[in-house]
Amino acid sequence: MNTDPEKHSSGKTKVLILGGTGEMGQWFTHFFKERDYEVTVWGRGGKVEVARKLNVPFASDLEAAIPENDIVIVSVPINATEETIAEVAPKMKAGSLLMDFTSTKVKPVEAMRRFAPANVEILGTHPMFGPTIPTIRGQTVILVPVNGRSEKWFPGIRQLFEESGAHVEITTAAEHDRLVSVVQGLTHFAYIAIGTTIDRLDFDIKKSRKFVSPVYSIMLDFVGRILGQNPYLYALIQMENPGVPEVHEAFIKECEELSSLVRAHDEEGFVRKMKAAARKYDDTAHALRRSDKLINSRITEYETIMNSVGKVCGFSHFYSGKVHVGTLEKVGPNEIIITKLASKGTAPHIKNKFIRLKLENLRLLSESELREWRKENLKHAIRDISVLIPEDADPEVILGAVTTNNHLVACQISDTYNGTKGTETENEKRGTERLGVTYRITIFGDCNADSVETEVTTLLCGLGCRVREKNLRLKE
Template sequence: MKVLIIGGTGEMGQWFSRFFKENDYEVTVWGSSGKVEIAEHLGVEFAHDLDTSISESDIVIITVPIDITERVIADTAPKMKNDSLLMDLTSLKVGPTEAMLKYAPQGVGILGTHPMFGPSIPSLHGQTFILTPIEGRSEKWLPVMRELFESSGAHIEIISPREHDHFVSVVQGLTHFAYITIGTTFNRLDFSVSESRRFMSPVYDIMVDFVGRILGQNPYLYAFIQMENPEVLKVHKAFMQECSDMSRIVEEHDVEGFITKMRDAATHFGDTAAALRRSDKLINSKISEFDQLLASIGEERAMRHIYSDTVHAGIVERVSPRNVILDTGSKKVTLKIENIRLLSEEEMHAWKTTDLEHHLRDVSAFVPNGSDPEIIKGIIQCNENIVDVEIIDTYAGLEDSDRMSVTFRLKILGDHEPENIRHEVETLLTGIGCQIRG
């Protein structure tokens, strides 16, 4: 099927372009910036004639800024063909679905969607995907999209557009507002976040990272999340009232009032014990990785940079709360711990196997009479420092021997001394009754 993604040159649009392409859809993208090179990089078509692409597509997806979503729907929907699907990927649902109902011809399916993740995730596995179908307009396409997303590992929630906007006014509206306000408070206080990490607790460290994560995103997106959902202001007022009340209680040294507020909130919250266990897992995962790095000092380890995807391998020389220093042999590399993922021994070996430039060495030997060279080849391959073994020559009937001569070509890991590995193989062959030639 043909999928057109309007806004497909943006970060979220690019993510879904790759997703649909990987699921064997024919993908076309369009973006107001006209960045054809992004489409070329994705390996998809760019819609040079947007109206024609709209009319020929089986699915049209709108992923543009919230403030222009309804206008883009109004321009797009009337041009769609019968039995096609119109979807949006915005974080509000009432406005976009009402616009789709208003402007889409009766024969066009409608489905509001909200992926509860950003474009940095590698896959849908474990991610929540909200669908807001419209009665009488989603029956054909809802099961198609649900199966597509679920088969890719997503967790699907189906609610009405109005329920959606109510929940996200807190899920996004309150949390983003609180984190951004913490960030602006740091700024108002001229508080050094980097210096404060010297005295951090695990909870503070995680909280500050989430603040930084939000502050580092597209501010226009977060502004529209706050400003376009009419329920958000009510949430803000409740939050600011609670902040004011709690501050007054602290100012008055009203211990009992503070305790009552906190206990009442805990009762309303519900299962705080489960929240403690889940947050402990998050904290312990950070501690565990740091402990692994500390235990690796003096050992060879490999680390993949999360953003560049570059793998750095070498001897772990030093580990601090923020950095790790690797001696790669040719130079020393300092990496920020938050930017790397420590590879397992198996992952490091797999990376070496596929990414390093390897050495080739040949070993020729007379093998015992009646022996199978393929079995001997398999024995040689048990050496973990050998990537591959190939039999390149066999010859029987040499004047000075009645045994078969076999030449094995060794592909030796690029970070090992090839002559040492060849010597190991020759020693092995001698030990099983072979005679090394020349």
């Protein structure tokens, strides 16, 4: 829902995303488009093809585009943010809103305050997630409103994020940078340091996975997650937040002290350090339960996949979004093999094709998601079953019973009639006082249509119906 105060005759608020051709910019282009905003993107690389793929305009004439938009979002590298703000803010129209999506806040907010005209509102913003996250639901968005400069737009933007399922935190720029120096600065630094340490040791990670523990496995995944993303972004997060050097100093000092205790075999000193940290943490019991939940969810999904061998399963690829559906043939520690299910338009050489997929890239589709995919993508068989239903029976109630068959895409009443139609047998003519109903069943394309038809016919007979005409076979 579009909740913003500036709307045009089209009813849409216009948003310009500077850096909209970057990964995060693209993510928010989708976000705003899905909520009925009119989005334009711009990027220094002039990647018009990205805008075309997003199905939004590219601001080839940035000078003209800036005053045409109600919201201008700066989503560029941290070290280019202040320069970009200085360039675009003075050109914005009265009553519009300037936002930044940067990982630091003191400098960007100060730049917006300095360069944006007094009649342009400003709002510091930090989405605490990356572009690989599929939805904003459950994610944190930090907002930094500025006294006297955020009154009109701030409530609507907050409502937009909250109604989309995000958790919104309100803070000051200084408090943001202080907290984020640990939340991102320390976390990323520690994980990157683990990665570079493994590199220095020339350690065989692949071999080590044979000795894996749940905590080690999860730690490796998080290290790999950080190392696999844009290193320039992570460098700037470390270098542009003024609070990070102090955090580094404390971290390195603690590492040195712990290492010294280990080398000295000072068991009691090590224990004191660890207990002191636990007291400060003050939430170790909850942390244990939360981490158990994370570990157990991985185990549960793997067991579900293991128990699905021989069944039709669906898997969604985390990054490409592509869905793979087929009979699960084999499950290994790191990969699965499926026989790909033939969907509408599948080329003959693709049918019954074995494909290997890495488990780490996949999410198992739920039963409802798999059913929806099968419904939309398979070529289904349609059968008509014409019966005489018991006297005083309700054809809709019988329909409800038929639709419980999980092999059916749909079931509907295609015809009802009283009396004979000239094609009945002598036995059928004796029952002409009974209502005749034709149930049209649509059978999933990966099921044996004859068997499913027999199941439904048996059910109808069990409900007291009498099969009338030879069933028609349609669209097989």
